[in-house]
Amino acid sequence: MNRQDAPQRAQEAPQRAYDVVLFGATGFVGALTAEYLAEHAPAGCRWAIAGRDAKKLERLRDRLAERFPDCAKLPLLRADATDPEAVRELASATRVLATTVGPYVWYGNELVAACAEAGTDYVDLTGEPEFVDRTYVAHDARARETGARIVHACGFDSIPADLGAYFTVRQLPEGVPLTVDGFMSGGGLFSGGTLASALTALGRGPQTVTAARERRLHEPRLLGRRARGPVGAPRFSRETGTWALPLPTLDPRIVTRSAAALECYGPDFRYRHYASVAHLPVALGGVAAVGAVAALAQVPPARRWLMDRWEPGQGPDAERRARSWFRVRFVGAGGGRRVFTEVSGGDPGYGETAKMLAESALCLAYDDLPAVAGQLTTAVAMGEALLERLQRAGIRFRVADARDLADVRNAADVRG
Numbered sequence: 001m002n003r004q005d006a007p008q009r010a011q012e013a014p015q016r017a018y019d020v021v022l023f024g025a026t027g028f029v030g031a032l033t034a035e036y037l038a039e040h041a042p043a044g045c046r047w048a049i050a051g052r053d054a055k056k057l058e059r060l061r062d063r064l065a066e067r068f069p070d071c072a073k074l075p076l077l078r079a080d081a082t083d084p085e086a087v088r089e090l091a092s093a094t095r096v097l098a099t100t101v102g103p104y105v106w107y108g109n110e111l112v113a114a115c116a117e118a119g120t121d122y123v124d125l126t127g128e129p130e131f132v133d134r135t136y137v138a139h140d141a142r143a144r145e146t147g148a149r150i151v152h153a154c155g156f157d158s159i160p161a162d163l164g165a166y167f168t169v170r171q172l173p174e175g176v177p178l179t180v181d182g183f184m185s186g187g188g189l190f191s192g193g194t195l196a197s198a199l200t201a202l203g204r205g206p207q208t209v210t211a212a213r214e215r216r217l218h219e220p221r222l223l224g225r226r227a228r229g230p231v232g233a234p235r236f237s238r239e240t241g242t243w244a245l246p247l248p249t250l251d252p253r254i255v256t257r258s259a260a261a262l263e264c265y266g267p268d269f270r271y272r273h274y275a276s277v278a279h280l281p282v283a284l285g286g287v288a289a290v291g292a293v294a295a296l297a298q299v300p301p302a303r304r305w306l307m308d309r310w311e312p313g314q315g316p317d318a319e320r321r322a323r324s325w326f327r328v329r330f331v332g333a334g335g336g337r338r339v340f341t342e343v344s345g346g347d348p349g350y351g352e353t354a355k356m357l358a359e360s361a362l363c364l365a366y367d368d369l370p371a372v373a374g375q376l377t378t379a380v381a382m383g384e385a386l387l388e389r390l391q392r393a394g395i396r397f398r399v400a401d402a403r404d405l406a407d408v409r410n411a412a413d414v415r416g
Contacts, residue, residue, distance in 0.1 A: 018094040024101035025049035026056040028315040032354035038068040048075035081107040087114045096121040098361040104131040119146035121364040127157030133211035144374035154360040155353035161251035164343040166379040173335030177268035183276035186326030227259035232272035239331045244274035258379035321347040340400040359389045
């Protein structure tokens with residue numbers, strides 16, 4: 001992870017019309033993010049919603065104004081993600097650009113390029129490793145020159161893992177080798193946009209491998225330190241009392257990039273990421289289902305058929321989202337100390353993701369942050385400031401007490 005003192009930030013110039021622009025506001029998660037900003041953006045925040053369909057933007061503004069009368073005059077900005085000129089104008093008009101428009105490998109590059117060139121901070125919801133690696137190679141250097149902070153994965157991918165591991169590390173001794181394991185569980189549904197992004201990523205295996213290889217050629221090597229994210233083996237976890245299945249998602253890559261950039265992770269850091277499943281038959285069924293979907297995603301007609309099952313812009317209703325939840329438990333060790341921490345919240349894919357994206361954008365716009373620039377993780381770019389924001393917003397970060405540990409051991413004794 002490259003990091004350097006940020007130069008005088010181009011976005012601090014007084015001619016910027018907006019503090020935050022939300023691009024893709026009329027999509028399912030975009031509309032939830034707009035609602036969150038309407039309710040929680042600070043007084044005086046100059047924000048706008050943007051997208052390619054002016055009529056949809058007007059309808060969204062009307063809905064927002066019913067609950068928040070001040071939104072009746074909310075600026076509407078029309079832009080298409082594939083139009084470089086329109087995207088450049090959008091990036092130049094704001095201090096922070098947040099986007100929900102995916103799949104990002106198709107619709108994200110022009111936005112990142114425009115923000116890197118304009119010195120505009122950028123946040124998104126991608127979980128696509130190929131996209132993250134390609135934008136690093138193409139735009140990290142320019143972003144460091146202009147002072148732009150390019151921060152990917154500011155939703156459920158990958159804030160709970162990244163800031164959860166950061167929170168765990170902060171409970172451990174400094175200057176010693178550290179290990180952290182994350183165990184993710186939850187209940188919730190997905191939207192059409194999320195499905196499209198996931199299937200696109202699964203169907204681009206060779207491109208993803210190539211992008212990762214190209215990134216390694218450009219990324220500076222760590223000297224005197226190590227940060228690793230090996231794929232763990234399936235196992236029964238006595239720490240959580242559940243079956244642990246390795247999750248080869250973007251999350252462990254983000255965590256290890258934070259560890260490479262921050263000295264507090266110690267001289268030798270290792271992170272493993274798992275799905276936490278209570279019962280073995282469910283775990284086996286989940287593995288089989290993921291394998292089947294991954295195989296279908298390799299065949300373009302089958303991939304299109306799967307995408308058509310749930311159109312983009314659709315998602316679970318408010319009642320279903322209210323019943324959804326997530327929890328990530330972390331086991332950290334180092335220097336003779338062992339800690340057990342937890343990050344938890346409500347609906348992971350939509351309500352909490354909208355909250356995370358909005359708070360990330362507001363954090364970049366308003367908080368006192370480290371003087372870094374380029375492509376960064378949430379822990380590197382925002383760290384403690386975003387952690388505090390999310391805690392105030394209702395996402396829970398905590399260190400487990402003795403009673404929690406006893407409950408986990410008892411569950412492990414029963415299931416193991």
